[in-house]
Amino acid sequence: MSTKVESNKRIKEESIYDAAYNLFTTKGINNTAISDIVKSAGIGKGTFYLYFKNKYDVLDRIILRKSSEVLCQAIEKTKSKSFDKFEDQVLYFIDYIIEYFKEERLMLKLIHKNLSWGVLKKASSDYDEVHEIYKMFESGYANTSLSRDDIEKTLFLIIDLTGSILYSSIILREPDEIDKMKPILFDTISKII
Amino acid sequence: MSTKVESNKRIKEESIYDAAYNLFTTKGINNTAISDIVKSAGIGKGTFYLYFKNKYDVLDRIILRKSSEVLCQAIEKTKSKSFDKFEDQVLYFIDYIIEYFKEERLMLKLIHKNLSWGVLKKASSDYDEVHEIYKMFESGYANTSLSRDDIEKTLFLIIDLTGSILYSSIILREPDEIDKMKPILFDTISKII
Amino acid sequence: MSTKVESNKRIKEESIYDAAYNLFTTKGINNTAISDIVKSAGIGKGTFYLYFKNKYDVLDRIILRKSSEVLCQAIEKTKSKSFDKFEDQVLYFIDYIIEYFKEERLMLKLIHKNLSWGVLKKASSDYDEVHEIYKMFESGYANTSLSRDDIEKTLFLIIDLTGSILYSSIILREPDEIDKMKPILFDTISKII
Amino acid sequence: MSTKVESNKRIKEESIYDAAYNLFTTKGINNTAISDIVKSAGIGKGTFYLYFKNKYDVLDRIILRKSSEVLCQAIEKTKSKSFDKFEDQVLYFIDYIIEYFKEERLMLKLIHKNLSWGVLKKASSDYDEVHEIYKMFESGYANTSLSRDDIEKTLFLIIDLTGSILYSSIILREPDEIDKMKPILFDTISKII
DNA sequence: TATGAATGAGAATTCATTCAT
DNA sequence: GATGAATGAATTCTCATTCAT
Numbered sequence: 132m133s134t135k136v137e138s139n140k141r142i143k144e145e146s147i148y149d150a151a152y153n154l155f156t157t158k159g160i161n162n163t164a165i166s167d168i169v170k171s172a173g174i175g176k177g178t179f180y181l182y183f184k185n186k187y188d189v190l191d192r193i194i195l196r197k198s199s200e201v202l203c204q205a206i207e208k209t210k211s212k213s214f215d216k217f218e219d220q221v222l223y224f225i226d227y228i229i230e231y232f233k234e235e236r237l238m239l240k241l242i243h244k245n246l247s248w249g250v251l252k253k254a255s256s257d258y259d260e261v262h263e264i265y266k267m268f269e270s271g272y273a274n275t276s277l278s279r280d281d282i283e284k285t286l287f288l289i290i291d292l293t294g295s296i297l298y299s300s301i302i303l304r305e306p307d308e309i310d311k312m313k314p315i316l317f318d319t320i321s322k323i324i
Numbered sequence: 325m326s327t328k329v330e331s332n333k334r335i336k337e338e339s340i341y342d343a344a345y346n347l348f349t350t351k352g353i354n355n356t357a358i359s360d361i362v363k364s365a366g367i368g369k370g371t372f373y374l375y376f377k378n379k380y381d382v383l384d385r386i387i388l389r390k391s392s393e394v395l396c397q398a399i400e401k402t403k404s405k406s407f408d409k410f411e412d413q414v415l416y417f418i419d420y421i422i423e424y425f426k427e428e429r430l431m432l433k434l435i436h437k438n439l440s441w442g443v444l445k446k447a448s449s450d451y452d453e454v455h456e457i458y459k460m461f462e463s464g465y466a467n468t469s470l471s472r473d474d475i476e477k478t479l480f481l482i483i484d485l486t487g488s489i490l491y492s493s494i495i496l497r498e499p500d501e502i503d504k505m506k507p508i509l510f511d512t513i514s515k516i517i
Numbered sequence: 518m519s520t521k522v523e524s525n526k527r528i529k530e531e532s533i534y535d536a537a538y539n540l541f542t543t544k545g546i547n548n549t550a551i552s553d554i555v556k557s558a559g560i561g562k563g564t565f566y567l568y569f570k571n572k573y574d575v576l577d578r579i580i581l582r583k584s585s586e587v588l589c590q591a592i593e594k595t596k597s598k599s600f601d602k603f604e605d606q607v608l609y610f611i612d613y614i615i616e617y618f619k620e621e622r623l624m625l626k627l628i629h630k631n632l633s634w635g636v637l638k639k640a641s642s643d644y645d646e647v648h649e650i651y652k653m654f655e656s657g658y659a660n661t662s663l664s665r666d667d668i669e670k671t672l673f674l675i676i677d678l679t680g681s682i683l684y685s686s687i688i689l690r691e692p693d694e695i696d697k698m699k700p701i702l703f704d705t706i707s708k709i710i
Numbered sequence: 711m712s713t714k715v716e717s718n719k720r721i722k723e724e725s726i727y728d729a730a731y732n733l734f735t736t737k738g739i740n741n742t743a744i745s746d747i748v749k750s751a752g753i754g755k756g757t758f759y760l761y762f763k764n765k766y767d768v769l770d771r772i773i774l775r776k777s778s779e780v781l782c783q784a785i786e787k788t789k790s791k792s793f794d795k796f797e798d799q800v801l802y803f804i805d806y807i808i809e810y811f812k813e814e815r816l817m818l819k820l821i822h823k824n825l826s827w828g829v830l831k832k833a834s835s836d837y838d839e840v841h842e843i844y845k846m847f848e849s850g851y852a853n854t855s856l857s858r859d860d861i862e863k864t865l866f867l868i869i870d871l872t873g874s875i876l877y878s879s880i881i882l883r884e885p886d887e888i889d890k891m892k893p894i895l896f897d898t899i900s901k902i903i
Numbered sequence: 904t905a906t907g908a909a910t911g912a913g914a915a916t917t918c919a920t921t922c923a924t
Numbered sequence: 925g926a927t928g929a930a931t932g933a934a935t936t937c938t939c940a941t942t943c944a945t
Contacts, residue, residue, distance in 0.1 A: 140904095143905095164939060164940085165940065165941090166938090166939070166940090174905080174906085175906035175907055176906075176907055176908090176940095177904095177906055177907070177942080177943085178905055178906070180940090181904075185940080243437070244436070244488060244491075247492060248498075248499065249492055249498030249499055250498075252498075280500070281508065283499055284504075284505065285508065287498070288485070288489065288509070291485070291489060291492060292481070292484070292485045292488065294488070295437060295485065295487070295488040296481065296484060299442055303440075305440065305441075305442025305480070306441065306445075306476055306477055306480040307473070307477065315474065315477050315478065315481060316481070319481060319515075319516050322512075322515040322516060323515060323516075328924085329923095329924075333929075336929090336930090358914075359914075362932095367930080368930060368931040369915095369916085369931080369932060369933090370916090370918080370929095370930070370931055370932065371930055371931070371932095373915095373916070373917085374929070374930075378915080378916090525925095526925090529926095550917075550919085551918075551919065551920090552918070560926080560927085561926055561927035561928055562919090562920085562927075562928055562929090563920090563922085563925095563926065563928070564925085564926055564928095566920075566921090567925075567926080572919090629823075630822075630823040630874060630877075633878060634884075634885065635878060635884030638884075638885075666886070667894065669885055670890075670891065670894050671894065673878070673884070674871070674875065677874045677875060677878060678867075678871045678874065680874070681823060681870045681871065681874040682867065685826060685866070685870060689826075689828055691826065691829075691831075691866070692827065692828055692831075692862055692863055692866040697863075698863065701860065701864065701867060702867070705901075705902050708898075708901040708902060714945085715944095715945080718908085719908075743936085744935075744937085745935075745936085748911095753909080753910085754910040754911055755911060755912090755936095755937085755938095756909070756910055756939080757908080757910070758937095759936095759937070760909075764936080765936090
């Protein structure tokens with residue numbers, strides 16, 4: 132297959148992702164039909180099925196892409212700074228994620244509470260940087276007796292908790308807005324570490 | 325309106341709840357049609373719309389009912405015991421919820437990650453016992469300087485975290501099965517308190 | 518039957534007429550359900566069927582009532598004035614109708630092009646004043662050789678034409694607005710007479 | 711798009727028009743379901759919505775087509791003859807329309823009183839022959855001082871009046887059958903001209 | 904590869920009508 | 925007489941999927 136065809140395929144796929152993302156976030160998943168997606172993507176209906184199995188296939192892959200993107204950005208930024216304590220490093224990392232979603236409410240709504248370390252591990256083949264998150268944690272716990280497993284579980288728990296609180300506070304405004312929840316969330320994470 | 329008519333209406337509504345719950349948990353929400361629900365409930369199709377706006381209206385109310393039920397049971401059981409420390413009381417409360425959902429995977433799947441203190445507060449008018457949960461926390465923090473708000477946020481955070489971890493571990497088996505996650509979850513909650 | 522019951526029935530019937538008229542004119546006939554009407558009328562659903570056969574039964578009777586009302590008002594007003602020529606009298610009569618519907622666009626929309634002498638004749642038992650219209654014409658043609666039948670046909674034709682032009686110009690704004698159509702309509706009626 | 715596909719689309723659209731026309735005229739519009747139309751047209755239900763928005767969309771377009779057709783036939787026939795006077799020409803034109811609808815009662819019932827010059831003007835892009843009607847009138851009034859606008863209004867008025875009288879006399883038999891109304895209608899039109 | 908017209912099963916929803924109270 | 929809960933047939937409309945071009 133020629134490179135041109137290859138890149139053309141990539142363009143088509145991207146246009147489906149973009150169109151679907153915009154429709155899912157604005158109209159909701161249940162109210163978005165495949166015909167809406169292809170219309171918005173400017174492709175034929177049949178073409179959709181050459182790239183995706185169905186609507187939920189696109190959705191799953193979008194969530195994976197988007198949440199990976201956020202975490203990768205967060206880890207990259209965190210790595211570029213230096214911190215006195217591991218705790219500060221983790222809080223910076225979490226803060227980045229929080230600030231990101233404060234700007235991207237629609238994306239958060241789509242990801243719902245699926246921002247999870249577990250989801251990302253599956254995608255780790257595509258997004259190598261995801262591993263970096265784990266490495267950060269491993270270094271942080273280097274001098275402790277915690278097992279690899281326990282470290283990973285702690286990481287999982289922190290990300291899950293963050294995702295859950297983000298959704299509640301930013302989307303549902305429960306129990307309070309995100310800026311009011313931040314101190315208690317940070318406090319909790321500090322305690323966990 | 326006569327009491328007979330009133331009670332008849334209640335029976336109809338209940339039969340819809342039951343039928344919908346069974347279908348949602350076994351076939352999934354997207355695969356359950358309203359015609360399935362009414363067939364299973366043994367009522368006419370139009371009757372459904374007398375009580376609910378649509379499928380998602382039933383779903384929302386079911387989640388509310390079911391999660392309230394679980395938390396109410398948990399608090400009732402907890403209140404019936406005596407504990408040396410507040411921490412033990414909270415862990416018993418949480419443990420009850422965990423054990424409950426270990427048996428009720430389908431319900432957990434339906435509630436997804438919507439087990440939340442915030443969702444329940446809205447229903448508190450219907451389920452007075454929900455208030456008891458808050459009272460338990462208030463007594464536990466009686467001698468501290470924590471404000472009402474902070475207590476409630478902590479409660480919120482613990483329930484949200486529990487719900488999130490429950491779903492991940494029991495439904496997705498990520499990052500590990502629930503019994504392996506329990507110690508770290510309990511440890512975390514202890515630290516939070 | 519006691520008078521009180523009688524008047525109560527009349528009130529119910531009137532409330533149905535009013536509710537239906539308002540809904541028909543604002544939402545359209547096809548978009549108005551009987552349940553809308555009874556809700557708006559503040560009566561029970563079953564009650565509707567004690568007074569009317571169905572939606573179109575109400576509609577027919579409303580059109581009859583309303584168009585009779587307009588024509589009766591017009592003839593009454595015309596009779597209260599004196600005119601030099603029969604022609605002036607007829608034009609005044611028609612002008613009254615035109616001015617009336619300029620203010621009552623919604624009613625005109627409902628009556629559509631059913632403003633007709635034929636429709637009214639059927640209702641003449643209920644609205645004696647309708648006969649007055651014919652009498653006016655009969656006097657106007659007193660000294661001519663026109664037969665009763667021809668007079669009635671002319672009357673019919675003038676009212677039909679007026680109704681048709683009113684609807685076109687006021688509702689559809691075709692071929693021009695009503696004030697631009699008036700001169701040519703008056704001119705035509707003068708010629709007819 | 712290939713010509714074959716294009717022509718196939720045209721066939722589909724035509725089959726919907728035909729099926730809908732037959733059902734509307736025989737069963738009535740309110741008693742005709744879209745499922746009836748597609749069954750009769752021999753197409754899939756979804757196909758209907760590819761071509762029309764809903765039942766009333768078909769109806770509107772049918773009225774336009776059919777009334778255009780009649781007027782076009784009338785003008786064509788009129789043009790093929792020669793007349794001494796403009797008046798005779800117009801009366802021949804109107805007579806053709808009358809005789810047409812005497813044979814086609816069902817179509818008249820469908821068109822109701824919507825036979826109107828205004829309706830046709832909108833469709834004039836599709837049916838160029840409609841312009842011919844106006845031209846006939848323009849020539850007829852060539853030597854008078856009437857403005858373009860006044861000519862068009864007169865034309866409008868005559869067609870509207872004819873349509874209205876046709877419906878009343880043929881469908882409602884009010885105030886008399888069409889053959890009895892013809893003389894007075896012709897007389898009126900002569901006066902108008 | 905890409906298309907998009909066609910499909911028809913099936914989903915949601917409405918609503919006139921009944922009838923027990 | 926009056927009511928309004930219940931009905932379920934009827935209707936509208938959607939939409940994933942196919943397949944000839």
